[in-house]
Amino acid sequence: MKANTIKFFSPEENAPATKKVKAQTKPTGYISGTGKLVLPPKTLEELGVEPLSTRFKIGAPDGKRTLKYLYLIPSSDEEGTFAMTKSGRGFSIPLDVILKKGxxxxEKTKYTFDITIFNYEEGVVGYELALGTAEPKPEYTGKPRGRKPKKDVGAE
Known part of the structure; x- marks a missing residue:
């Protein structure tokens, strides 16, 4: 046997595989059927938001017709900001008119959102809400692409 055809193992390869650390899930919430952004208590705890005292500036990407992302920026100003209200077990922000315009x-579709933390300005942390629907993607109904399947000769 030639020396270049032998693969040698190391002691590290013989060590038992370590368990993978579970990926940390992103904080989530949903949009209610009445047009409120609902944030569960667990999500607020993960984000470190005090719901009764924190007010938010709410925005969206400029120049977009439909809303796919919302941005929540904590603010101490009373003017031009939205307050959270208690609803059920969680807290919510009513945005029905803004969501309809976007x-x-x-009302017909259940929307959920994942929250990503980003740095807005010096010392100000913002939250990006990526909107998505809970329903599966519709089945493709267009023209099939690629090679045509071969017909079975023995089936006739």
Whole structure:
């Protein structure tokens, strides 16, 4: 046997595989059927938000017709900000008119969102809400692409 055809193992390869650390899930919430952004208590705890005292500036990407992302920026100003209200077990922000203008049909479709933390300004942390629906993607109904399947000769 030639020396270049032998693969040698190391002691590290013989060590038992370590368990993978579970990926940390992103904080989530949903849009209610009445057009409120609902944030569960667990999500607020993960984000470190005090719901009764924190007010938010709410925005969206400029120049977009439909809302796919919302931005919540904590602010101490009373003017031009939204307050959270207690609803059920969680807290919510009513945004029904803004969501309708942004093309979000919350009355017929259940929307959820994942929250990502980003740095807005020096010392100010913002929250990006990526909107998505809970229903599966519709089945493709267009023209099939690629090679045509071969017909079975023995089946005739």
């Amino acid at each position: 093309g979000v049909d919350f």
